[in-house]
Amino acid sequence: MEELSAAAQRLSWEPSNGKEGKPMKTSLRGPHVLSFDILERVLPKSRTGIFALGFEDREGRFRVQSVGRDDYDLRARLCELIGSSAMFKFATHPTARQAFDHECELFHALRPPSNFIHPGRPAGTDWQCAHCLQFH
Numbered sequence: 001m002e003e004l005s006a007a008a009q010r011l012s013w014e015p016s017n018g019k020e021g022k023p024m025k026t027s028l029r030g031p032h033v034l035s036f037d038i039l040e041r042v043l044p045k046s047r048t049g050i051f052a053l054g055f056e057d058r059e060g061r062f063r064v065q066s067v068g069r070d071d072y073d074l075r076a077r078l079c080e081l082i083g084s085s086a087m088f089k090f091a092t093h094p095t096a097r098q099a100f101d102h103e104c105e106l107f108h109a110l111r112p113p114s115n116f117i118h119p120g121r122p123a124g125t126d127w128q129c130a131h132c133l134q135f136h
């Protein structure tokens with residue numbers, strides 16, 4: 001019983017456990033094959049949003065290689081990236097601020113191997129990342 005309560009205590013002081021602890025608990029849609037035809041079908045033009053590029057492993061699990069954002073046209077950005085990864089996931093957002101926050105959240109939760117630097121904030125903003133003390 002001693003051990004049980006210790007485990008329960010440990011869980012209770014880890015508020016992020018279960019919320020951010022699961023790497024692929026994301027609200028991204030997909031994965032889809034990264035091709036022009038698929039992009040045209042699943043993603044409207046001129047949307048603000050974020051994406052994850054990656055591939056499916058042998059178990060059929062989506063492996064994220066990188067995450068990114070486009071504040072003006074997510075589909076156009078992904079079209080430029082065709083060929084760099086096999087598959088993608090995406091989410092669209094009503095505002096660039098929400099896209100930025102979501103991108104930062106994924107960046108810190110997933111630590112994508114191809115993202116060498118922290119997501120940047122749009123020029124002219126002083127937005128700060130909610131997940132670290134770094135602002136760019």
Ligand SMILES: [Zn+2]
Nearest residue numbers: 104129131132
């Ligand atoms: Zn951060």
